[in-house]
Amino acid sequence: MKLIISIFTAIIISLLLLNCNNTVNNSKKMEELKNEVKVLQNYLDKSGTDYYSELKSLDMERNYSYQDIVYLMDHIDSATLSGIDPFIEALNSKIGDDITLFIDNKPVMPVYVKFSLSKPLNHRLDYIYADDTLFFRENSLDAPIPVSTNSIFLLKEPRNIEITDGIYAGNPGQMLDNGYKVIIKLKNNNGFYQLPGNIITGEDYIIFAILKIRNFNFYIKSVWYVKAQ
Numbered sequence: 001m002k003l004i005i006s007i008f009t010a011i012i013i014s015l016l017l018l019n020c021n022n023t024v025n026n027s028k029k030m031e032e033l034k035n036e037v038k039v040l041q042n043y044l045d046k047s048g049t050d051y052y053s054e055l056k057s058l059d060m061e062r063n064y065s066y067q068d069i070v071y072l073m074d075h076i077d078s079a080t081l082s083g084i085d086p087f088i089e090a091l092n093s094k095i096g097d098d099i100t101l102f103i104d105n106k107p108v109m110p111v112y113v114k115f116s117l118s119k120p121l122n123h124r125l126d127y128i129y130a131d132d133t134l135f136f137r138e139n140s141l142d143a144p145i146p147v148s149t150n151s152i153f154l155l156k157e158p159r160n161i162e163i164t165d166g167i168y169a170g171n172p173g174q175m176l177d178n179g180y181k182v183i184i185k186l187k188n189n190n191g192f193y194q195l196p197g198n199i200i201t202g203e204d205y206i207i208f209a210i211l212k213i214r215n216f217n218f219y220i221k222s223v224w225y226v227k228a229q
Helices: 002-046 048-058 066-075 085-098 133-138 172-182
Strands: 100-103 106-108 112-116 145-147 153-156 161-170 187-189 192-194 204-213 219-228
Touching (some): 002 066, 048 085, 066 085, 112 133, 133 204, 153 161, 172 204
Antiparallel strands (some): 100 153, 153 192, 204 219
């Protein structure tokens, strides 16, 4: 009985120490972020060149979490959007690195990514800049990836990111005329997705998924470009 109590006590102490260490680490990280904001704000107020140079040296998408980058972005006082654009670029780059769609076992990078701190509204993520999913081809030279109804789609994302509502497909032309009312949901078989049988051969489609960071209100849309064959 004494042995059981001792083991239980040791477990409780270990959990308390772990929680204490996490609190200390989080506090230390917060202090580092606050100091970084002061440094960046000083550079921005004095010299834009030094500001952007400092931001580049941070390598945010690799050395900072999504929460960290959002904190920095929210606490920089910039008179124009150009002051926060580097944070948006870092977040988009991080999303592109973290989320990959495999089509028939081949990795495919997204042609467009968008994020928001608010829940999607009718599959749109409008935050700071408008959601330009329907106009991605105006800014992209990527050729569509050939697919068929037999193609297998597998989305790979880190553990701290989860799919919110499956994967969707839509014809860009039809979506320009009718919005998201014409999208179709891919069939899900334990995480392996397939296009429905009513897609039209020879037509272009966008494939998109909306994901969320666990325990943080940060929503992501990743978009891919395919052609039905």
